[in-house]
Amino acid sequence: MEEEAILPSEPEETEAEEKEIRTNFTQTVFFVETMHHGGMGKVYVARCKTDRKLYALKTILLEKRKTEEEREAFFKRFRWEGQIWAILGKHRNIVQAYWAEQDQFYRPLLIMEYVDGHSKYGVTLRDWIKKHNLEGKMLPISFILKIANEVLTALLYAKRIMKEELDMEFVHRDLKPENILITKKGVAKVTDFGLVKAFGEAGGDITLKVKEDEVERVTFMATKGICGTPPYMAPEQWRGEELEERTDVYALGCILYEMITGKTPFIRYSIEACRNAHLYETPKSPEMEEDDVPNALNILVLKCLSKDKKDRPKLSELRNELQRIYRELFGRKLEVKDTGDKLNVFDWHSRGICFSQLGLQGKAIICFNEALKIDPKKARIYHNRGDAYAFIGQYENAIKDYNRAIELNPNDPKFYNNLGIIFLDILNQHEKAIDNFTKAIELDPNFYSAYNNRGMAYNNLGQYDQAINNLEKVIELNPNLADSYLNLGNTYSYKDQNELAIEYYNKAIELNQQFALAYFNRGNSYRDIGQYELAIRDYDKAIELRPREVSTHFHGIESLPYLNRAKAYEILGEYRQAIENFNCFIEVASPQYAQDVEEAKKMIEELKGRAEKMF
Numbered sequence: 001m002e003e004e005a006i007l008p009s010e011p012e013e014t015e016a017e018e019k020e021i022r023t024n025f026t027q028t029v030f031f032v033e034t035m036h037h038g039g040m041g042k043v044y045v046a047r048c049k050t051d052r053k054l055y056a057l058k059t060i061l062l063e064k065r066k067t068e069e070e071r072e073a074f075f076k077r078f079r080w081e082g083q084i085w086a087i088l089g090k091h092r093n094i095v096q097a098y099w100a101e102q103d104q105f106y107r108p109l110l111i112m113e114y115v116d117g118h119s120k121y122g123v124t125l126r127d128w129i130k131k132h133n134l135e136g137k138m139l140p141i142s143f144i145l146k147i148a149n150e151v152l153t154a155l156l157y158a159k160r161i162m163k164e165e166l167d168m169e170f171v172h173r174d175l176k177p178e179n180i181l182i183t184k185k186g187v188a189k190v191t192d193f194g195l196v197k198a199f200g201e202a203g204g205d206i207t208l209k210v211k212e213d214e215v216e217r218v219t220f221m222a223t224k225g226i227c228g229t230p231p232y233m234a235p236e237q238w239r240g241e242e243l244e245e246r247t248d249v250y251a252l253g254c255i256l257y258e259m260i261t262g263k264t265p266f267i268r269y270s271i272e273a274c275r276n277a278h279l280y281e282t283p284k285s286p287e288m289e290e291d292d293v294p295n296a297l298n299i300l301v302l303k304c305l306s307k308d309k310k311d312r313p314k315l316s317e318l319r320n321e322l323q324r325i326y327r328e329l330f331g332r333k334l335e336v337k338d339t340g341d342k343l344n345v346f347d348w349h350s351r352g353i354c355f356s357q358l359g360l361q362g363k364a365i366i367c368f369n370e371a372l373k374i375d376p377k378k379a380r381i382y383h384n385r386g387d388a389y390a391f392i393g394q395y396e397n398a399i400k401d402y403n404r405a406i407e408l409n410p411n412d413p414k415f416y417n418n419l420g421i422i423f424l425d426i427l428n429q430h431e432k433a434i435d436n437f438t439k440a441i442e443l444d445p446n447f448y449s450a451y452n453n454r455g456m457a458y459n460n461l462g463q464y465d466q467a468i469n470n471l472e473k474v475i476e477l478n479p480n481l482a483d484s485y486l487n488l489g490n491t492y493s494y495k496d497q498n499e500l501a502i503e504y505y506n507k508a509i510e511l512n513q514q515f516a517l518a519y520f521n522r523g524n525s526y527r528d529i530g531q532y533e534l535a536i537r538d539y540d541k542a543i544e545l546r547p548r549e550v551s552t553h554f555h556g557i558e559s560l561p562y563l564n565r566a567k568a569y570e571i572l573g574e575y576r577q578a579i580e581n582f583n584c585f586i587e588v589a590s591p592q593y594a595q596d597v598e599e600a601k602k603m604i605e606e607l608k609g610r611a612e613k614m615f
Contacts, residue, residue: 018032023102043056055112056114075102083358084354088158088162089343095113097111142330149323156316172190173227234251235279246313253301286301382404385401386400402419459491468488485508485518536569539562563585565581566579
């Protein structure tokens with residue numbers, strides 16, 4: 001069943017707890033000045049504590065996702081699309097996205113350029129259209145052509161950058177007057193790149209509406225993979241077909257029509273009626289609604305609204321034709337800027353973070369290098385470049401960058417923590433790791449990740465009581481981290497205190513019922529106390545959950561639940577099940593388990609003999 005949200009369209013006072021927004025990854029603090037409800041969530045206008053500039057911060061209506069799995073899928077998709085938007089960099093006709101992450105409330109957050117609109121007409125093209133409608137006037141033809149030209153310039157730039165940087169095709173998918181901002185100087189800036197795709201691909205049905213003058217207007221819908229804003233959706237979008245640049249041309253045709261006439265081509269009051277109109281009905285000619293429409297523009301708008309996308313112009317063809325019409329009417333050329341603006345150190349750094357979070361570490365390092373050419377004294381950039389080097393296994397370079405970051409700013413605990421992680425996980429230098437985690441904790445006594453990492457280092461040294469002290473501190477500081485209970489459970493299992501270990505695994509599973517590794521480790525503890533049926537039940541669950549967690553929690557041991565389940569079945573005398581699981585283990589085991597594979601093969605032959613004797 002579809003879920004609806006009715007959203008006010010005017011700015012509201014922020015709630016007390018939302019006066020300050022902190023980002024979790026970059027630890028940036030923003031002071032909120034105003035808050036608006038948008039079609040997909042809240043937009044805050046907030047001042048950054050560091051540079052005192054205004055930014056627009058967009059959060060999304062995550063509560064509209066009906067299950068935790070949908071919420072997680074949506075957040076990943078939102079962050080992915082936000083990072084891709086940020087890769088576009090800086091262009092005069094695009095609202096710049098800097099980076100995407102979570103805020104202190106664990107909401108997805110996109111940090112964007114703040115656009116200050118016109119004092120009379122507002123900040124969105126929707127505001128301009130409404131204002132002129134109220135005044136009983138149409139927008140000037142020169143303005144209409146200029147705005148359309150700038151929107152097309154933005155789309156063509158995005159298309160080129162996406163192909164060059166990510167080898168991806170680009171379609172905006174949700175062009176509408178609300179997603180075209182207009183600056184004080186009357187320059188159009190396109191916004192919300194890719195965010196509609198996040199809704200469409202994360203699952204679930206949703207309809208968002210806004211109430212204006214006692215009339216509800218659908219501002220967004222997503223159902224069965226079909227997503228967009230109904231008055232601007234092309235026929236292929238309604239049919240759930242593959243989209244391309246001429247899908248955006250259709251939406252721009254609807255926007256041109258609305259700028260000329262003050263209304264969309266099809267005014268319908270239900271989604272089904274809107275769908276049928278876009279699929280089957282022919283719109284009235286714009287010149288039938290307004291007398292002063294140039295014939296060439298009238299023909300071009302109708303061509304953009306062709307039902308078959310093959311009959312629509314491409315983006316570049318549409319821009320060329322609009323420029324030709326403008327020259328004929330006004331005797332001069334429309335300004336076009338196809339290149340991006342020069343990036344400053346902040347832009348390069350933000351871009352590097354986005355590439356890094358997209359997993360494109362090579363491109364991230366190039367961006368960090370460019371940032372450091374401009375300002376070689378930025379500790380945070382060295383730190384983030386160190387993260388990128390660590391990700392691709394260049395640990396010597398990572399250590400150099402972390403040390404340089406510490407040299408420039410010895411008071412940031414994250415620098416010591418990440419340096420410690422390399423000593424812990426890669427170099428197995430646990431004492432050095434502990435020294436760095438301890439320094440991080442001295443700088444921030446509430447840095448629970450550093451306590452967790454120090455606990456893991458003590459575990460590796462066999463100093464289990466010290467490990468327990470640190471891991472208990474993690475839970476004290478953040479009692480809702482499933483990983484912390486898992487790690488404590490592991491420590492007690494190392495001490496052969498399996499009943500206590502099981503208690504902590506229970507808590508980890510209570511907090512995260514999809515936690516495959518917690519089931520696996522609890523199964524091992526049940527096995528170690530002789531409760532083989534319970535162990536098998538947990539191995540079953542670990543195997544069921546394993547595919548979605550292999551890269552996150554299993555760290556190369558995705559085959560071990562089969563091996564341990566096989567051994568449990570063997571002890572219970574269920575030889576056929578044991579043989580089946582040994583075979584599964586052999587099939588999926590990585591090369592590091594070659595010796596276990598050979599032993600499993602021997603066990604299969606031995607168990608076949610036992611089974612023959614039994615039957």
